[in-house]
Amino acid sequence: MTDTTPPARAAAPTVDRRTWVSLAVILLGVAMALLDTTIVNVALPTIRTSLDASEATLSWIISGYALAFGLALIPAGRVGDRFGHTWVFVVGLAGFTLASLWCGLADGPTSLVVARVVQGLFGGIFFPAVTALIQLMFPGPLRGRAFAVMGATIGFSTALGPIVGGLLIEWFGTGDGWRSIFFVNLPFGVIAVVAALALLPRIVAGGEARGVDGVGLVLLAGSLVAILVPLIQGQDAGWPVWTWVSLVGGVLLLAAFGAWEVAVDRGGRTPLVPPKLFAHGHFTGGVILALVYFAAFTSIFFTISILWQAGLGHTALESGLVSIPFAIGSIIGASQSDRLAARLGRTVLVAGTAMVAVGLVALWILLATVPATDLNHWMLLPPLLVAGLGSGMFIAPNAQFIVATVEPSSAGAASGVVGTAQRVGSAAGIAVVGSVLFGALTFPAGAPTPDVVAEVFTHAASLAMAVSAALAVVAFALVFALPRQVSRGH
Known part of the structure; x- marks a missing residue:
């Protein structure tokens, strides 16, 4: 007699409540690090006045953070494999919190730049531990849910930065109010460090003890x-x-x-960046894509914040509110990106980069053609919303597609390289765009009127936005270097 009883269905994997609370703790660190990539933008004009900072200093405040963050990612992941990711997370987050205090207490431009570099360094130290701990704490399908929550946290905190920065400066004043954007990290940092010590598992990944x-x-x-x-x-x-x-x-x-x-590599040791990764042409193109895209994307609010406050005389809060359409679009795009990527493959990235390129080109045309005295945030709403939707669709799944161009055994190293390329791109984008923006600020002799100041800043901002738009167009062209579909096993 044939047994027709269906096989028992395997029980779905579960984790206890403590694990979900642990996820909340490490995502608090993620939110702090990503918030600090954008919250500073709206404070730059206030910092410039308060500390008598040069234009180059303003660029360093953003670029120094991004560069140090990117350079720390790969070695920090290696150290975490060797000594345990919880300890790397705790040390990195504690250092990040203390560096935030240093930023807030900085008594001059040089001190602030150095503190921002240290802050970025510690951010890059604890960030790889986040993904590693999620891999170790969550099994199977639950891991995907945890990473989805992480992606939403990244998108939300990045988009929220300019608004939070504007509110804090509005509340604490335009004199030293900029210091509050760094002090706000202190209570959250202390809570996260204490909770991490109490809750996070003391797991060592068991990987090969490789030196840096x-x-x-x-x-x-x-x-x-x-x-x-x-x-x-x-x-x-x-x-x-x-x-x-x-x-x-x-x-x-x-x-x-x-x-x-x-x-x-030929000597049998472990290189910082395995050369074999770049034997894959698609991977090389993907890394260049990450670098170029982040150079275009992160520089736009640097330009808008300087224009809106120093050029057009708006407050930091009004400058932060300009970013709301982009923030809303980014959150919506990111929330749908994983589903769209599974369904449409690379097309979601093509559509995302196309929308960003269209949005930034439209912004450039607005700044180049509309008189400075007529500019208002309503004009910027449609292109920023379109660019935000595209950015959300691109940022969440792009690393998966780039990593999918190499063997699964090299996925960890490839992820580190992509993360570093993104941060280096951010630093380079601010450097180039800042140089164009400030280089074009040429005022006539005598004391310029507010209308003249507005016209000069708007012209300079249009040139800077043209650079960002051109980089976005290049990123759109580069996206075709990626595979049409991504293996869900990567």
Whole structure:
């Protein structure tokens, strides 16, 4: 007699309540790190006045954070594999919180830039531990849910930054009110560190105890700094000989970094960036895409914040409110991106980058053609909403598609490279756009009237936005380097 009893269905994996609370703790750290990438934008004009900061200093406040964050990602992941990701998370978040205090107490431009670099460094230290802990704490389908919550947290906190910054400066005043955007991290940082020590599992991933490629890290950091310093300082300094020497030196150091990584790999050791990843043409194109896209995307509110406050005389809160359409679009786009990616494949990224390009080109046309005295936030609403929807659709799934171009065994290393490319792109974008924006600020002799100031800043902002729009168009072209579909196993 044949047994027709259907096989028992395997029980769905579950986790206890403590694990979900632990997820909330680590996502609090994520929110702090991502909020600080955008909250500072609306405070830049106030910082400029309060500390008598130069234009280059304003660029460094953003670029220094992003660059240090990106450079810390790969070695921090390696250290976490060796000593446990919980300890790396706690140390990184504690350092980030103390650096936030340092930022808020900074007594001059140099002190603030150094504090921001340290803050970015510690942010880059604890951020890889977040994804590693989610991998270790959540099984199967629940892991996907946890990463979806993480993606929503990233989108929401990034979009919320300018609004929170504007509100804080409105409440605490335009004098030293900018300090509040850093002090706000202190209570949340203390809560997250204490909760992490009490709740997070003491898990070591069990990976191979690999050392960090220190020489490679120094060469990479040196090359990027040598390239970024003249891009940021060159305009202020009048492009003297040293800026060109530094640019050439940075390129040579980058070539030396590539040669060193090949030598380390051939010697049987673990390179910082495995050269075999770039044997995949699609991966190389994807990394360039990440770099270019983030250079375009992160620079737009740098430009708008400077224009809206220093040029048009609006408050920090009004500047923050301008970003609401982009924030709403980004949240909506991100919430649908995973479902759309599963259904449409690469098409969701094509549509996303196309919408960002259209939105930024429209912004550029507005700034270039509308008289400065007629500009208002309602004009910016449609293009920012379109760009926000596209950005949300792109940012959440793009790393999956780039990582899918390499073997699954190399996915971890590829993810680290993509994350670093995104942060380096952010730093480079601010450096280039800031140089164009401030380089175009040419005022007539005498005391300019408010209308003249508005016209000069609007013209400069239109040129800066043209750079961001051009980068967005290039990103749209590069997206076709990615595979049409992504393996859900990556």
